[in-house]
Amino acid sequence: MSEPVDIDNDEEEFAESTLIQAIENQIESDNPPAAKATFNKLTLVGYEREEILQMMAHVLAVEIDAILEEDRAFNTEWYEAALRALPTLPPEKN
Numbered sequence: 001m002s003e004p005v006d007i008d009n010d011e012e013e014f015a016e017s018t019l020i021q022a023i024e025n026q027i028e029s030d031n032p033p034a035a036k037a038t039f040n041k042l043t044l045v046g047y048e049r050e051e052i053l054q055m056m057a058h059v060l061a062v063e064i065d066a067i068l069e070e071d072r073a074f075n076t077e078w079y080e081a082a083l084r085a086l087p088t089l090p091p092e093k094n
Contacts, residue, residue, distance in 0.1 A: 019057035
């Protein structure tokens, strides 16, 4: 039987992969426009693609956590502002 840690790691990898896929979809569809703009800005200042996607996925994860915690709709205004503030990551909520 596998250790619970393995399950946690699998779930974490799945969550990260899913968030990164969502970010790639946002960049490709240019929706929201801040996603593609942020990706391009960070590329121009020298960040690697994987690092950019991870930072952007972190922002999305923070917003999803807030949605679940506060039982509210997606805050597009906050999300786009947080993307534009990268590479400064938003604080995680407690």
